[in-house]
Amino acid sequence: MLDISQLRVVYPNGLEALKSVSIQAERGEIVAIIGRSGAGKSTLLRCVNGLQPVTSGTVRLDGEEISAMSGEALRKVRRYIGFIWQEYNLVERLPAITNVLTGRLAYNSGLASFFGYFNAKHRAIAIASLERVGLLHRANNRADRLSGGEKQRVAIARAISQEPKIILADEPVASLDPELSVQVLSDLSRVARELGVLTLINIHQVEFARQFCDRIIGIARGEVVYDGSPDGLTEPVLDSIYRFDRPNADVSSPFEAEPEDLPAEVVA
Ligand SMILES: Nc1ncnc2c1ncn2[C@@H]1O[C@H](COP(=O)(O)OP(=O)(O)OP(=O)(O)O)[C@@H](O)[C@H]1O
Numbered sequence: 001m002l003d004i005s006q007l008r009v010v011y012p013n014g015l016e017a018l019k020s021v022s023i024q025a026e027r028g029e030i031v032a033i034i035g036r037s038g039a040g041k042s043t044l045l046r047c048v049n050g051l052q053p054v055t056s057g058t059v060r061l062d063g064e065e066i067s068a069m070s071g072e073a074l075r076k077v078r079r080y081i082g083f084i085w086q087e088y089n090l091v092e093r094l095p096a097i098t099n100v101l102t103g104r105l106a107y108n109s110g111l112a113s114f115f116g117y118f119n120a121k122h123r124a125i126a127i128a129s130l131e132r133v134g135l136l137h138r139a140n141n142r143a144d145r146l147s148g149g150e151k152q153r154v155a156i157a158r159a160i161s162q163e164p165k166i167i168l169a170d171e172p173v174a175s176l177d178p179e180l181s182v183q184v185l186s187d188l189s190r191v192a193r194e195l196g197v198l199t200l201i202n203i204h205q206v207e208f209a210r211q212f213c214d215r216i217i218g219i220a221r222g223e224v225v226y227d228g229s230p231d232g233l234t235e236p237v238l239d240s241i242y243r244f245d246r247p248n249a250d251v252s253s254p255f256e257a258e259p260e261d262l263p264a265e266v267v268a
């Protein structure tokens with residue numbers, strides 16, 4: 001269903017953020033993407049969402065080549081791609097239900113949307129989405145009056161109201177405390193499982209990745225260095241994902257680096 005093949009992204013400043021990334025994923029899978037800061041996780045999700053021009057390689061969703069699309073074609077395919085951001089991206093002064101309805105915008109006529117009109121079908125889907133994340137009782141609350149955990153659940157409801165083929169979540173719990181993080185991730189993974197939606201989650205906490213995802217992809221320096229089950233995420237594998245080995249770093253001066261950044265043999 002999702003087929004990423006030999007994806008390479010070089011930013012205009014010459015930085016090679018993704019080298020030759022190939023990932024296949026099927027409907028219903030819940031996949032964590034882990035890796036150090038700067039590894040290329042967000043770049044990867046932006047490529048899947050069609051926001052990031054690719055240097056070479058392809059991203060296909062159900063056979064449609066997202067990486068080659070622009071304009072109207074891209075807009076159409078992005079209907080089916082739900083995106084969840086760290087900072088929620090809600091319209092703060094609008095009620096929760098209206099925020100969820102924006103997930104239906106791409107299905108509504110331009111004129112109707114301009115006047116804020118959504119027909120009964122759109123409204124029913126938005127209500128069902130909010131109910132699925134347990135927030136129907138907050139439907140009329142303005143987004144800025146909701147807690148962080150509630151905001152992120154509204155963002156999940158907005159994503160599922162798109163009737164997505166795929167949900168992309170870029171560090172969805174990075175702004176939440178551990179307790180709320182668990183609530184939001186359990187909602188997200190439960191809803192994705194119930195609906196059978198392929199879900200890719202960029203996440204920093206390895207424990208959450210293990211707990212809520214079926215598959216873990218480890219990225220280091222723009223390359224996939226692990227792709228498998230949470231059980232296979234052993235210490236040596238984690239080391240290969242998180243170890244310190246920037247090619248240009250001066251390893252002969254270990255005091256310039258944080259000790260936890262250094263491989264065990266250097267610290268010893
Ligand atoms: N627009 C850009 N122009 C140039 N370099 C960029 C751009 N966006 C990201 N980068 C660089 O590309 C690399 C990968 O960035 P990316 O944001 O994908 O990492 P990440 O794994 O999501 O990191 P984090 O965990 O901090 O979010 C980094 O070195 C980053 O500085």
Ligand SMILES: [Mg+2]
Pocket residue numbers: 041042043170202
């Ligand atoms: Mg990122």
